[in-house]
Amino acid sequence: MFDGIYQGLSTAFLPINLLLVFIGCFAGTFIGMLPGLGPVSAIALMIPITYSFDPASGMILMAGVYYGAVFGGSTSAILINAPGVSGAVATAFDGYPLAQNGQAGKALALAAYASFSGGTIGAIFLFLLVPILAKISLAFQSADYFALMLFGLTAVSAFAGKGQVLKAILMTLLGLMLATVGEDPSGIQRFTFGIPDLYDGISFLLLSMATFAIAEALIVVLKNDDSDLNSDAATKNTIGSLKLSKQEVKNIAPAVGRSSILGFFIGVLPGAGATIASFLAYGMERNFASIKEKLLFGKGSLRGLAAPETANNAASTGSFVPLLTLGIPGSATTAVMLAALLSYGVQPGPRLYVDYPEVFWSVIISMYLGNIILLVMNLPLIPYISKLLDIPRQFLTPIILFLSLIGVYLVSFNTVDLIMMVAFGVIAVVIRILNYPLAPLLLGFILGGMLEDNLRRALLISDGSIDFLWQRPITITILTITLITLVSPYILSILKKKHVADDN
Numbered sequence: 001m002f003d004g005i006y007q008g009l010s011t012a013f014l015p016i017n018l019l020l021v022f023i024g025c026f027a028g029t030f031i032g033m034l035p036g037l038g039p040v041s042a043i044a045l046m047i048p049i050t051y052s053f054d055p056a057s058g059m060i061l062m063a064g065v066y067y068g069a070v071f072g073g074s075t076s077a078i079l080i081n082a083p084g085v086s087g088a089v090a091t092a093f094d095g096y097p098l099a100q101n102g103q104a105g106k107a108l109a110l111a112a113y114a115s116f117s118g119g120t121i122g123a124i125f126l127f128l129l130v131p132i133l134a135k136i137s138l139a140f141q142s143a144d145y146f147a148l149m150l151f152g153l154t155a156v157s158a159f160a161g162k163g164q165v166l167k168a169i170l171m172t173l174l175g176l177m178l179a180t181v182g183e184d185p186s187g188i189q190r191f192t193f194g195i196p197d198l199y200d201g202i203s204f205l206l207l208s209m210a211t212f213a214i215a216e217a218l219i220v221v222l223k224n225d226d227s228d229l230n231s232d233a234a235t236k237n238t239i240g241s242l243k244l245s246k247q248e249v250k251n252i253a254p255a256v257g258r259s260s261i262l263g264f265f266i267g268v269l270p271g272a273g274a275t276i277a278s279f280l281a282y283g284m285e286r287n288f289a290s291i292k293e294k295l296l297f298g299k300g301s302l303r304g305l306a307a308p309e310t311a312n313n314a315a316s317t318g319s320f321v322p323l324l325t326l327g328i329p330g331s332a333t334t335a336v337m338l339a340a341l342l343s344y345g346v347q348p349g350p351r352l353y354v355d356y357p358e359v360f361w362s363v364i365i366s367m368y369l370g371n372i373i374l375l376v377m378n379l380p381l382i383p384y385i386s387k388l389l390d391i392p393r394q395f396l397t398p399i400i401l402f403l404s405l406i407g408v409y410l411v412s413f414n415t416v417d418l419i420m421m422v423a424f425g426v427i428a429v430v431i432r433i434l435n436y437p438l439a440p441l442l443l444g445f446i447l448g449g450m451l452e453d454n455l456r457r458a459l460l461i462s463d464g465s466i467d468f469l470w471q472r473p474i475t476i477t478i479l480t481i482t483l484i485t486l487v488s489p490y491i492l493s494i495l496k497k498k499h500v501a502d503d504n
Contacts, residue, residue: 005361007357008358008361008363012362021061021369022373024060024062025370027042031068032071033072039069042065042069043337050062050340055345055346055359056362059337059341060362063366067313069084070085070115070312070313070316071313072084073091074108074309077096077212078095079385080400082212086275087315088308089212089275089279089442090278090279090281090308090439091305093297093298093308093439094301095305095309097299098300098302100300103241104386105386106241108378108382108386109379110252112374113306114256114306114309115310118313118314119313119316119374120368121260121261122314122315122318123317125264126317139474140474141458141461142458142468143471143475144472144478145450146458147475148478149454151280151482152276152443153172154486156444164436167436168440172444175446175448176445178207178448179444181201182202183199184452185453203412204446205407205411207424211424211428211438213401213403213404214424215425215438217397242379242383251303256306259284259308262280263310268318268322273315273319274311275312276450277311278307278308279446281310282308287485316333323337324348327347327348327352404421
């Protein structure tokens with residue numbers, strides 16, 4: 001093992017590989033800022049370029065593009081409410097309000113620090129615990145994934161304001177309903193109304209861009225008020241300070257630690273991914289927050305920004321565990337990287353770090369180097385990136401609409417998706433006017449597909465019986481945590497009322 005680590009260090013610190021890490025991080029950061037052009041598209045474009053490299057160098061370049069894109073996806077989410085990648089959707093919940101409040105610099109700096117922390121902690125876990133984590137990943141079965149998705153749905157309370165729990169639940173149900181559109185696992189068409197373009201279902205990118213970027217732009221146009229995206233008063237202080245006070249760091253540090261651990265272990269599970277990790281981290285932090293802090297979530301909470309941004313980077317690192325040790329892609333991006341590995345003649349799996357230690361360990365080591373490069377590279381660019389907010393509203397709104405539409409079109413090259421996107425955008429505007437939260441809709445949509453697929457498999461394995469809910473220790477543990485999460489707020493509320501009554 002130590003010989004392999006030494007080979008990995010030697011390979012990662014070769015001048016050509018250090019240059020490739022920098023190029024990958026730089027290209028990935030700017031690709032991640034563009035809505036629609038996420039890491040999947042970027043890595044797919046890189047594959048022909050990497051054919052001339054050896055496997056270690058090619059994987060180092062693609063890994064740099066991957067976490068560079070995840071890192072950069074938060075920029076457009078914070079500045080214009082248009083998440084560059086799906087893992088940055090939860091970042092927009094508090095990042096965009098911070099930018100609107102004249103704290104764009106602090107929001108971008110915090111996103112950089114949180115991303116670096118999540119990636120670093122993830123890389124350390126990956127370095128130390130790879131063999132153990134591979135066994136944990138294999139231990140999860142359909143029943144456990146179903147329980148995990150149920151636990152994810154408990155985060156809906158994190159997106160509900162005071163007195164809005166019922167509204168949040170209704171929006172979650174709508175998201176679950178939208179997730180059923182298209183072919184079911186047995187090949188039967190559902191809710192497609194004979195439209196071939198719906199056979200593959202609704203794209204998450206389409207839905208997220210419609211509910212955030214398109215809806216935000218349309219609301220600004222309807223209000224005809226410069227204060228939402230730009231105003232003379234706001235542009236005088238669009239960037240603000242990049243510094244975090246000692247008290248802010250003290251408040252954020254526990255959230256970063258918790259979200260790193262949660263994000264990494266969610267990333268280790270095949271199919272879970274950075275998007276689910278970021279939503280779960282956001283919900284977890286809001287549940288941990290005090291009553292006073294909860295009121296800030298969705299309005300510019302630093303913890304609300306740090307948690308998802310930490311988790312999505314940690315999850316991106318964790319997704320390499322099933323890829324490298326089991327040959328199982330943990331996300332769409334790592335699926336493309338798996339194809340690249342196979343094209344090199346390298347078979348990922350349990351023997352990868354024995355047969356190709358220079359590939360295995362150099363990729364892991366380059367992740368930490370990449371996180372350092374991303375932090376050093378992006379912090380000086382924040383004042384210049386923030387200048388995007390100085391663009392007059394009458395120009396910025398069409399730019400947001402153009403980037404959103406072209407981003408979705410470049411993924412599918414389907415004009416029907418553009419029509420659907422505009423329709424969802426208009427519906428989202430109505431929903432926002434009625435004061436319904438949109439985040440639960442996305443949460444339900446994300447978890448809906450995995451929830452159904454794993455429930456089907458679990459029922460198939462147990463011959464239609466629901467015994468699978470209590471047959472496995474992992475399933476019981478997750479369901480118990482879910483139940484505690486659901487009932488604890490009500491128990492605490494009752495105890496608090498009783499305490500107040502006793503005092504009186």
